[in-house]
Amino acid sequence: MPTVLLVEDEAALGLIVKDSLEMRGFTVQYAADGEEGLRLFRQQPPDIVVADVMMPRMDGFTLAEHIRAQSPAVPILFLTARSQTADVVRGFELGGNDYLKKPFSMDELIVRIKAQLSRLPAAPAAQGPLPLGRYRFDYPKQKLYLDDGRAEDLSNREAELLKCLYDQRNQVLARTAVLRELWGDDSFFNGRSLDVFITRLRRYLKDDPQVQILNIRGIGYKLIV
Structure with missing residues (x-):
């Protein structure tokens, strides 16, 4: 059962997404801001991170930087109201794997989560550069x-x-x-x-x-x- 770390400061949206994911068989760790999200990540690394970009205390981009310093492989999916190319490119540069623009449908979010989880590599064979x-x-x-x-x-x-x-x-x-x-x-x-x-x-x-x-x-x- 995949574990999702959901980091979203809009409480109503966060609870809706959490409940919807759990109804579809995911285990969800929920954090209301980036600092809490980072603490949960370090306590129990999830299979995928779904994080809002604009949050108090620590934004999603800063959270991604900290996560990437610890784990280069865990997928990170940003939820964002931003649509400028520079913002999206910055998210990818900081280690994001995908983004979903708000407002979004739960069906699309789940499809994107499953797509990222399906790309996780098996244990890599030893090989040089x-x-x-x-x-x-x-x-x-x-x-x-x-x-x-x-x-x-x-x-x-x-x-x-x-x-x-x-x-x-x-x-x-x-x-x-x-x-x-x-x-x-x-x-x-x-x-x-x-x-x-x-x-x-x-x-x-x-x-x-x-x-x-x-x-x-x-x-x-x-x-x-």
């Missing part, structure tokens, strides 16, 4: 190493996107496929967020001109190695 030209990509540790000793720390979303590109290297990765896999849908708004992350990955890989992320017009991207 993945070769990428002059780079080595350590996906579990979210690090990109250059052969001169430099290292780049990747955000959770950057690492997931680079892994998708790496798995399909030298082949076309459909834009709609990666949006649905990592963002949950292929809306225009999510597409703008994807463009930002592609630009950042290109910047990280700029020291090896043989490694390129190409735009395949109207289709998607191709990682050339």
